[in-house]
Amino acid sequence: xxxxxxxxxxxxxxxxxxxxxxxxxxxxxxxxxxxxxxxxxxxxxxxxxxxxxxxxxxxxxxxxxxxxxxxxxxxxxxxxxxxxxxxxxxxxxxxxxxxxxxxxxxxxxxxxxxxxxxxxxxxxxxxxxxxxxxxxxxxxxxxxxxxxxxxxxxxxxxxxxxxxxxxxxxxxxxxxxxxxxxxxxx
Numbered sequence: 502x503x504x505x506x507x508x509x510x511x512x513x514x515x516x517x518x519x520x521x522x523x524x525x526x527x528x529x530x531x532x533x534x535x536x537x538x539x540x541x542x543x544x545x546x547x548x549x550x551x552x553x554x555x556x557x558x559x560x561x562x563x564x565x566x567x568x569x570x571x572x573x574x575x576x577x578x579x580x581x582x583x584x585x586x587x588x589x590x591x592x593x594x595x596x597x598x599x600x601x602x603x604x605x606x607x608x609x610x611x612x613x614x615x616x617x618x619x620x621x622x623x624x625x626x627x628x629x630x631x632x633x634x635x636x637x638x639x640x641x642x643x644x645x646x647x648x649x650x651x652x653x654x655x656x657x658x659x660x661x662x663x664x665x666x667x668x669x670x671x672x673x674x675x676x677x678x679x680x681x682x683x684x685x686x687x
Contacts, residue, residue, distance in 0.1 A: 508592050509585040511624045512606045512614030518543045519552065521573030525565070528572050529557040539603065542576045546611035550576035582607045583616065593621045597670045618668035622661065 518541045519528045528540055532554050542550035552572050560575040561567060581599045583592050585608045592604055596618050606614035662669050662681035669681035 506589040506624055507585065508583055508587050508589060508604070508606050508616050509614070511589055511592075511620045512585070512616045513620070514614050516541055516612070516615040518612065519572050520544070521549065521571060521576070523572045524568055525557060525560060525570040525572055525575060526567030528552055529554075529561075529567060532557060539580070540572075541605060541612055541615065542572055542579070543612055548579045548582060548605045548607065548612040550579050551605075552576045580605050580615075582612075584608065585613055589621060589624050592616055596621060596668055602667055618661065619666075622668070 517531060517535055517537045519531070521542055521544060531537075532540060532552070538553065540552040541548050542552055550573070552575070556575050556577055557567075560570060565575070580601055580603050581595060583595055583604045583606055585606050595604060596602070602618050604616045605612050606616050661667065662672060662684055663678040664680050664684035667681055667683075671682055672679040673682075673685060674680075675685050
């Protein structure tokens, strides 16, 4: 499906990392200053947790002093990991199986990158239009794309939720959009 593409080929090599002993206030400031949805918490080079804006906000709302609290006290368990040489198809399966939006890419136990569901979807080869037929408005449309569209209308498959952007294996049509179970409840 992805022609030998590995997680190493697609991962973000630059990611934000903090230590368990760093102050929560400093880590929260880093989350605000940088365009990141999480910080990888490392012990040496080994990933041991993640700190999201939600984790930091929850701690502050519970009354903890960000300057007296360490990242290790409020971090979430680490995102699942995957080895850098694994095929991207394995990463896609892992994202769905773990119900997460990111994987920490490792080599010999040390964090070397982050792979998101968006990276996996972007790595997919584009649909070729070699069997295209002219449509009603003159555009060419692949027969396989038409079959996919018909199947998706009847039976949604894994994709990105059009509300929250999370990769989900169980999308359903709701108000004209494909949404995950969490967003259907809202």
